[in-house]
Amino acid sequence: MTNLQKRKLQDKIFHILVLSATLFGLVVLVILLKEILNDGLKWINIDFFRNFASRFPRKSGIKAPLFGSLWIIGLTALFAFPIGVGSALYLEEYLPKNWLTNLIQVNISNLAGVPSIVFGILGLGIFVNTLGFGRSILSGALTLALLILPVIIVSAQEAIKSVPKELKQGAYALGCTKWQMITGVLLPYAMPGILTGTILAIARALGETAPLLMVGAVTFIAYTPEGIFDSFTTLPMQIYNWTSRPKVDFHHIAAAAIIVLLILLLGINSLAIYLRNRYQSRMSR
Amino acid sequence: MLSKKARKFISLTLSLAIVIFMFVGCSSQTQKQTDNNQGKVNAGKLSGKIEVDGSSTVFPITEAMAEEFQKMHKDVKITVGVSGTGGGFKRFTKGETDISDASRPIKDKEAKIAQENGIKYKQIKIAYDGISVLVNPQNDWVDNLTVEELKKIWEPNSKVKTWKDIRPEWPDKEIKLYGPGTDSGTFDYFTEEIIGESGKIRTDFTASEDDNVLVQGIAGDKYALGYFGYAYYVENKDVLKIVPINGVKPTTETIEKGEYTPLSRPLFIYVSQDSFNNKEQVREFVKFYLKNARDIVPETGYVPLKQEVYDKQLEELLSGK
Numbered sequence: 138m139t140n141l142q143k144r145k146l147q148d149k150i151f152h153i154l155v156l157s158a159t160l161f162g163l164v165v166l167v168i169l170l171k172e173i174l175n176d177g178l179k180w181i182n183i184d185f186f187r188n189f190a191s192r193f194p195r196k197s198g199i200k201a202p203l204f205g206s207l208w209i210i211g212l213t214a215l216f217a218f219p220i221g222v223g224s225a226l227y228l229e230e231y232l233p234k235n236w237l238t239n240l241i242q243v244n245i246s247n248l249a250g251v252p253s254i255v256f257g258i259l260g261l262g263i264f265v266n267t268l269g270f271g272r273s274i275l276s277g278a279l280t281l282a283l284l285i286l287p288v289i290i291v292s293a294q295e296a297i298k299s300v301p302k303e304l305k306q307g308a309y310a311l312g313c314t315k316w317q318m319i320t321g322v323l324l325p326y327a328m329p330g331i332l333t334g335t336i337l338a339i340a341r342a343l344g345e346t347a348p349l350l351m352v353g354a355v356t357f358i359a360y361t362p363e364g365i366f367d368s369f370t371t372l373p374m375q376i377y378n379w380t381s382r383p384k385v386d387f388h389h390i391a392a393a394a395i396i397v398l399l400i401l402l403l404g405i406n407s408l409a410i411y412l413r414n415r416y417q418s419r420m421s422r
Numbered sequence: 423m424l425s426k427k428a429r430k431f432i433s434l435t436l437s438l439a440i441v442i443f444m445f446v447g448c449s450s451q452t453q454k455q456t457d458n459n460q461g462k463v464n465a466g467k468l469s470g471k472i473e474v475d476g477s478s479t480v481f482p483i484t485e486a487m488a489e490e491f492q493k494m495h496k497d498v499k500i501t502v503g504v505s506g507t508g509g510g511f512k513r514f515t516k517g518e519t520d521i522s523d524a525s526r527p528i529k530d531k532e533a534k535i536a537q538e539n540g541i542k543y544k545q546i547k548i549a550y551d552g553i554s555v556l557v558n559p560q561n562d563w564v565d566n567l568t569v570e571e572l573k574k575i576w577e578p579n580s581k582v583k584t585w586k587d588i589r590p591e592w593p594d595k596e597i598k599l600y601g602p603g604t605d606s607g608t609f610d611y612f613t614e615e616i617i618g619e620s621g622k623i624r625t626d627f628t629a630s631e632d633d634n635v636l637v638q639g640i641a642g643d644k645y646a647l648g649y650f651g652y653a654y655y656v657e658n659k660d661v662l663k664i665v666p667i668n669g670v671k672p673t674t675e676t677i678e679k680g681e682y683t684p685l686s687r688p689l690f691i692y693v694s695q696d697s698f699n700n701k702e703q704v705r706e707f708v709k710f711y712l713k714n715a716r717d718i719v720p721e722t723g724y725v726p727l728k729q730e731v732y733d734k735q736l737e738e739l740l741s742g743k
Contacts, residue, residue: 190485191489192485192486192718355501355502356481356502356503356504357481357484357485357488357489357500357502358500358501358502359488359489359500368499368501378504381478381631381632383634383651383653383656383658383723385658
């Protein structure tokens with residue numbers, strides 16, 4: 138074998154390796170989707186969204202967990218986005234760089250890797266017991282907001298860092314104040330990155346169960362929340378409960394609920410892509 | 423262009439603020455409402471909250487009751503959690519919940535905490551759960567197991583490696599064991615009754631908190647043996663073979679009559695006497711529970727008690743005023 142052939146062979150082998158790496162994930166995903174769609178699709182109808190949980194799989198629905206999930210996610214975003222972007226702005230634009238900043242930075246990155254159950258325990262201690270919010274939507278949303286804050290802060294920081302210095306200096310040269318520079322130049326430019334990070338973080342929060350179990354999401358609830366102090370359940374909790382039931386049909390409606398959750402996640406992710414593209418095209422104009 | 427962006431940003435923040443205020447406004451309103459509703463009846467209409475937490479084994483029964491009760495009383499808000507028997511008692515003894523689901527009686531330690539917090543309660547037996555021992559349907563040699571044999575199989579450092587080790591005439595094939603994990607009340611009960619000491623068991627078996635995993639394991643392996651709640655067997659009769667213990671097969675009748683011993687256990691709800699006396703909705707819910715248990719319990723895969731037993735327990739509760 139000549140040297141050239143050898144190198145071409147190497148190239149081919151590497152090509153096959155990376156291809157199979159990609160396929161591995163894809164194949165598993167396709168199998169999973171097929172299984173879930175097979176089991177769950179025929180259970181999805183209007184009643185599935187209108188009914189509460191029942192001991193009869195046929196009469197069961199996801200009204201309570203769907204509303205619970207939407208409430209939780211809405212509130213979580215409301216808390217986490219302004220605080221996260223605010224912290225990122227402060228860390229990047231206001232705080233002078235020294236060892237203390239580095240320490241804070243390391244801690245934030247570290248927090249992003251802390252297991253979610255730890256945040257659950259924290260939420261139980263602070264929001265449920267100390268602040269007395271009880272086992273409510275508010276406690277759940279605040280806990281999840283804490284959980285995803287590090288991710289939002291880090292991604293917002295990255296987005297802010299990516300703003301070219303020339304643009305910022307240009308704004309200052311034209312006589313902008315810092316506030317004008319941030320709102321007029323920095324944020325619009327960084328917004329696609331910030332939004333992508335935020336929405337992916339929120340999508341993660343949507344699938345969380347462990348911290349919500351700690352702050353007291355219940356399993357059976359037959360009314361939709363009316364305020365932030367009401368009890369709640371969420372889709373992942375309901376799915377977990379259904380999959381552990383003896384009746385096989387419950388596993389099928391669990392699959393149906395998984396489909397709804399996947400569609401919700403897909404919706405959120407496409408919203409992220411849409412927003413990013415919109416801001417990006419506005420930037421390039 | 424700059425000011426336009428700035429304006430947009432400000433309007434966005436403002437609208438966010440408005441939404442937050444709306445949320446807060448809503449919540450304080452509903453808070454007031456529930457306060458007013460606490461335990462009151464308006465012209466025969468029940469309202470208010472009932473909070474239940476506890477065992478995941480008992481959950482299906484309470485869920486079914488809550489479902490039916492709520493059909494009649496639309497304004498009553500019932501929540502049922504699954505923190506486990508221990509986790510449920512932790513909240514119950516602090517006075518956080520009205521009713522606690524339990525797959526074992528309250529422990530002395532827990533009862534002491536309740537006493538310290540001034541929580542009085544009544545224990546109500548609501549159903550029986552049989553723990554069933556199962557093998558694969560292709561297993562044609564096992565037709566009975568004694569409690570001693572079960573102990574020999576499951577005890578710590580068990581010498582049973584093959585079926586032959588149990589009875590010499592059985593095949594010389596490795597036995598694959600399946601059982602619930604250590605967090606399960608079924609595990610506690612099984613070890614206590616069979617091994618003689620709660621929590622002691624051999625370590626080389628497949629353990630899962632999810633009984634469906636056990637069902638699949640046993641259904642897919644000719645040489646498997648396992649145990650779990652009777653309700654899971656009822657739903658999977660065609661892929662499992664049930665093993666009589668000491669010659670008694672668990673059925674609704676043998677469990678109800680108390681013949682299937684020692685592997686049938688009672689399930690309970692614990693009712694706070696204070697909630698029962700002072701919250702109309704809790705009182706009505708417990709009454710409903712005990713009056714309909716005989717009809718609803720079998721639908722959830724458990725074995726109900728005799729109606730007289732339910733009636734007697736209700737009387738005791740009512741007289742506890």
